[in-house]
Amino acid sequence: MLNTKRQQPSVERPRILVVDDEDMILRLMERFFQKSGYEVDLARERNQAETLLENHRYDLVVTDLGVTDFHEPGGLEILELGRRPESEPKLIILTGDGRPEVERECLGRGAHLFLSKPQPLDQLGQAVSGLLEN
Secondary structure (H helix, E strand, O other): OOOOOOOOOOOOOOEEEEEOOOHHHHHHHHHHHHHOOOEEEEEOOHHHHHHHHHHOOOOEEEEEHHHHOOOOOOOOHHHHHOOEOOEOOEEEEEEOOOOHHHHHHHHHOOOOEEEEOOOOHHHHHHHHHHHHHO
16 A cells, blocks of 8 residues: 655754853743744853854854853854854844944954844844844
8 A cells, every 4th residue: 555645845944053151041042942943052151152063054143242252362253163165154142242342343253133132032033033034
């Protein structure tokens, strides 16, 4: 007997990396983005983020600027880590340091969006969706 059921093609879900040093924020974003249909990986420290970026392809990275050691030399290296010929994820900086000069520096170095904390999850979700559609 022939199987007449149609196999649904597997759809690859967009993959997001969330980098923040606050567990509560990580868990909230993880649940929110998973419910929105994304694959989500989490990193609490810059080293964890670097390892994940070296070993996985991400469509988008949301990172707290504090975790990236912005004020240290080379602090925005996380912007560069995700850029490889086969992968260039969109990058959202989420920070409590919303000074215009910090925003200019981040955008000038390749961030796609610069958002201040706290940011309502629904607004962050809209920003993510908008970036991934383009």
